[in-house]
Amino acid sequence: MSLQFSEMIEKASTSLLIKDPDEKVKSVYSLKSNWKRETGKTEIQLKFIDVIVPGRPDFLNIVHKKDLPRRGIGTAIGHAAFVHALTHIEFEAINLALDIIYRFTEMPLNFYTDWIQLCGEECSHFEMLRSHLQTLGYSYGDFPVHDDLWDLSQLSKHSLLERLALIPRMAEARGLDVTASMQSRLLECGHTVTSEKLQTIYEEEIGHVQTGSKWFLYLCGGSQEIACKEYISILNKYGFTEFRKPLNRTARLKAGFSEQELAYLESCSS
Ligand SMILES: [Fe+2]
Numbered sequence: 001m002s003l004q005f006s007e008m009i010e011k012a013s014t015s016l017l018i019k020d021p022d023e024k025v026k027s028v029y030s031l032k033s034n035w036k037r038e039t040g041k042t043e044i045q046l047k048f049i050d051v052i053v054p055g056r057p058d059f060l061n062i063v064h065k066k067d068l069p070r071r072g073i074g075t076a077i078g079h080a081a082f083v084h085a086l087t088h089i090e091f092e093a094i095n096l097a098l099d100i101i102y103r104f105t106e107m108p109l110n111f112y113t114d115w116i117q118l119c120g121e122e123c124s125h126f127e128m129l130r131s132h133l134q135t136l137g138y139s140y141g142d143f144p145v146h147d148d149l150w151d152l153s154q155l156s157k158h159s160l161l162e163r164l165a166l167i168p169r170m171a172e173a174r175g176l177d178v179t180a181s182m183q184s185r186l187l188e189c190g191h192t193v194t195s196e197k198l199q200t201i202y203e204e205e206i207g208h209v210q211t212g213s214k215w216f217l218y219l220c221g222g223s224q225e226i227a228c229k230e231y232i233s234i235l236n237k238y239g240f241t242e243f244r245k246p247l248n249r250t251a252r253l254k255a256g257f258s259e260q261e262l263a264y265l266e267s268c269s270s
């Protein structure tokens with residue numbers, strides 16, 4: 001069965017609302033295998049529903065970031081809490097990808113193909129980390145989580161340009177900057193397997209940021225100069241003016257950041 005455009009959009013929004021992680025992942029994989037890029041784009045007949053709260057399991061204890069216990073990864077429980085936090089980030093990343101697909105319906109078909117592919121990768125990251133967490137003796141939901149990524153997506157729900165700036169080109173790009181130092185710390189503590197999982201994710205996340213950059217540039221008419229100006233103005237609009245250093249220049253350049261954008265981020269305080 002191949003999905004028509006409006007069916008694909010509907011399936012993305014229904015997947016977004018699914019609470020059960022296994023059901024959500026199954027629904028995304030089905031969306032991925034039934035979406036063919038050659039499917040024609042048709043008028044959307046669907047009534048738009050603004051999803052304020054995505055589907056996520058009732059067992060999750062969502063708290064403010066400042067209320068999360070701070071633990072080092074040197075202890076068994078601290079290491080498990082770290083893997084749990086990453087597992088939840090990947091679960092949120094599935095929701096973020098589904099949100100971008102169903103919310104912004106005016107883009108070329110390849111945009112949706114890219115995001116469905118990305119969403120499938122977020123599902124595999126989530127499944128991989130959740131299984132790893134189980135080998136450490138814990139389950140998804142055993143630790144409290146914060147909701148910052150979803151909150152960030154809500155800020156930008158009226159503008160695809162802003163969404164691309166804030167999620168793939170800020171939050172996910174930040175992940176590229178910090179992976180190497182996280183891996184060193186994990187290896188110091190003997191957590192080789194977790195470090196290897198991070199490497200797998202890191203390599204695919206470069207592609208996610210690259211997808212964000214590609215469509216950001218598209219919305220800026222292909223002009224790097226305009227893209228850089230827009231990027232800076234969006235970061236400023238939302239008060240994001242401090243960026244921890246060092247940036248991972250190699251990964252960021254591969255992921256579509258321009259030298260001017262990197263120079264701007266490097267000129268901001270840490
Ligand atoms: Fe991911």
Ligand SMILES: [Fe+2]
Nearest residue numbers: 093172205208
């Ligand atoms: Fe990602």
